[in-house]
Amino acid sequence: MNKGKLIVFSAPSGSGKTTIVKHLLGKEDLNLEFSISAASRDPRGEEVHGKDYYFISLEQFKKHIKAEEFLEWEEVYRDNFYGTLKAEIERIWAMGKNVIFDIDVAGGLRIKHKFPEQTLAVFVKPPSVDELKRRLKQRSTESEDKINMRIAKASVELATAPQFDTIIKNYDLDTAKEEAYQLVKEFVNK
Ligand code: 5GP
Secondary structure (H helix, E strand, O other): OOOOOEEEEEOOOOOOHHHHHHHHHOOHHHOEEEOOEEEOOOOOOOOOEOOOEEEOOHHHHHHHHHOOOEEEEEEEEOOEEEEEEHHHHHHHHHOOOEEEEEOOHHHHHHHHHHOOOOEEEEEEEOOOHHHHHHHHHHHOOOOHHHHHHHHHHHHHHHOOHHHOOEEEEOOOHHHHHHHHHHHHHHHHOO
């Protein structure tokens, strides 16, 4: 099978990585396809099964773990499991496309270690933890408790930034989008 490139975007929740990933998916010249993760949480807002995530039960998720069907998985938050199914990557490679991931830092680094040459691992850095808090509250799709859980995790995640191939500072969204586009364009054409 012709194996395409793997582009990983990781960052604390609220850093803007999903917005950047969506922007890149609109650029046809990059030939990207989004890796749809499996998740054991419920859909939020407008999220759609089979587009944003494969929403599955915790029980089903654990079956996939046991059957070794994941390329990587993490219990990102307590009882909230997320993972990349091996079949998902095969599906995208079979289309002759490059894969783009929006995943947590541990999962992102795991993919980088499994496919060091094929992967560009990008860390998206928010201006500050206070700004993250503000963005998560503005999004207001979650309870105060869940927001606090995400913020607590953010500091730990920020410390992993130096392990990535590159860091994009998302202080201004348009600048970050353009920087991401140039980086990915260079990597997929290499
Ligand atoms: P959210 O609940 O906000 O959609 O995602 C929570 C976190 O899980 C985010 O940091 C998101 O990037 C991460 N995530 C989503 N899919 C995966 C995955 O397949 N593997 C891992 N390790 N993390 C994921």
